[in-house]
Structure formats: structure tokens, C-alpha cells
Amino acid sequence: MSFDNKLTNARGALSSDKTIYAPIKFEVTNIANPTVTVRNADSGNNGFIYNQTLALGATSTAKRLEFNDPMAQIFSFDAKITGNAFTSSTVGTGVQPGEGTGNPPPPVVYSIFRENRTGALVAGEPTATGGASATWGNPTFKGITWDDIVITTKSDAISLDAILSSQTAVDLDFDLLTEDGQVLATSAGATAAERIQSAVQPNTTYLLRVKGFANGPSTFNIVSNQLLPNGSPNANAGTQTSGGGTSGGGTTGIVNIVRFTVNPITRNVTFQLLQ
Numbered sequence: 001m002s003f004d005n006k007l008t009n010a011r012g013a014l015s016s017d018k019t020i021y022a023p024i025k026f027e028v029t030n031i032a033n034p035t036v037t038v039r040n041a042d043s044g045n046n047g048f049i050y051n052q053t054l055a056l057g058a059t060s061t062a063k064r065l066e067f068n069d070p071m072a073q074i075f076s077f078d079a080k081i082t083g084n085a086f087t088s089s090t091v092g093t094g095v096q097p098g099e100g101t102g103n104p105p106p107p108v109v110y111s112i113f114r115e116n117r118t119g120a121l122v123a124g125e126p127t128a129t130g131g132a133s134a135t136w137g138n139p140t141f142k143g144i145t146w147d148d149i150v151i152t153t154k155s156d157a158i159s160l161d162a163i164l165s166s167q168t169a170v171d172l173d174f175d176l177l178t179e180d181g182q183v184l185a186t187s188a189g190a191t192a193a194e195r196i197q198s199a200v201q202p203n204t205t206y207l208l209r210v211k212g213f214a215n216g217p218s219t220f221n222i223v224s225n226q227l228l229p230n231g232s233p234n235a236n237a238g239t240q241t242s243g244g245g246t247s248g249g250g251t252t253g254i255v256n257i258v259r260f261t262v263n264p265i266t267r268n269v270t271f272q273l274l275q
Helices: none
Strands: 002-005 021-031 047-050 063-068 075-088 108-121 146-152 159-165 171-178 183-187 194-199 205-214 218-229 239-242 250-263 268-273
Touching: 047 063, 108 146, 108 205, 146 218, 159 171, 159 205, 171 194, 183 194, 205 218
Parallel strands: none
Antiparallel strands: 002 063, 021 047, 021 075, 075 250, 108 218, 108 239, 146 205, 159 194, 159 218, 171 183, 171 205, 250 268
16 A cells, blocks of 8 residues: 655644745654554655655645555554754844844744643652653543643634643653644653643644652642634633744754554545644
């Protein structure tokens, strides 16, 4: 089974510069059917490289994706799409006629919808190593070594900025998941102060998972900020300004996760944006 795949920069990077810069990597991260494999990846980890920079609204050239599907069965797979966004600009002022000026792009103002959530864990996870655990995600231990806080985004939500803190725990870890359990982002430092920032879809339910590590009975607090278009009627906590920086140009990685369903009989491919 094979099909041509194009990438479109539909919503823009979370920056004053909406361009997504090359290289853009399309990586197949999970195939639901164990008999199906990727046949023609460009790189390790089932990756396909698009060496293109996409302005807002632009679409890449097609890249052929081929799969070994010996039983000609319907299958689904998840793909992680990674590109680069410009994070700030450097001001340069000409000193002679004709040199002109180089000014940063105007800052972007977002309205904020804020929720404050609290919770408690009974204990940490003594077996946790390298981000793995015998109890995290196990329903038997929900509210004991881990817990989920449900967040539903507003109709015009653009991104989520979630901040975890605790006055009683030594070390907590923090995940953002889809409602069906797909991990979208993780913050796992050496303290109980963690932060996750991620693009989100409007009118969508997400889970903020708090995972106990070095703690006894502990309480925690989450400040969840949804970034909305400036002037949004859903806002309840003022505004936030980003971009328009005056020094330190550079790029930062941006990620989307997409689920594809492939029917080799009808040769139909559908997809759903998970992040």
C-alpha cells in the first residue's frame, strides 16, 4: 500500500513569524497492525524528510509513503510531524542613506482563559526509572501515585500553557495527553515545578497527568492558561504578549501528531489531528 503525502502549514507556527522552517520531519511513531511496516523511510525511526520551508498557507511537494501490508488489511498509524519556528528577531538600524532598517515583527497579543486546579497524591512511585513506572496510568493507583486533571479547550483555543507546582512534594512529573491516552508532551525535571506548552485543538478534551516520584502525601496546584485570539469573548484573565523580540534570533521545535487510517481495498486514507 502506498500514497502521496503533502504537508500544509494551515494554522502557522506559535510565533509572530508563522513560517515553519526546514527540515520538516514526518515520523511514523506507531502502527496499530503489527503485520504492517514502513517500506521506504528516508531515515531511521521510520522518518520522511521534507527539505522545505512552508509559509503560512503553503503546501509541500508530495512525498510517496509506502507500507508493507501482506494481508491487505485496514490499518491505522500515528505520525509525529516536527518543524522549526523562529523565536525572536534582532533589530538592525542603518547608518547611511539607502541601508534602511531591520525591525522585529510586531508582537502577537493573545487573550487568556485561565483555570486553577488542585489535587493530591498519597505517595510517590518507588519503581520509576527513566520515565517508566509500574503504577502510573494503572487505574488501581489513580489518586495514589498519579492523577489526571481534565481540560476542555475553548472554541477558539490556540495553545495551552500549564504550570504545575507543589509546596509539599520534592519531585513530580507532568504529561499532556489526548483523551484516549496519547502522550503529547512531557515535563520531567528534578523538582515539583514543571511546565508544559503545546498547540491544541479547539473544543477538545485533554488530560494533564501528574505523576508522583519523590513524595509522600502531597498536594499540587495546576495553573492552566489557554491562549486565545486577542479580544476573545472566552477570555477571563487578561492578555499575554509574545514575539517582537529585540535580540537573540533562533528557532525552536514545533510538533504535531496525526492519526491516519488506511484502507488498501478502497485505497482511501483519512486522518485526524491529535495535537
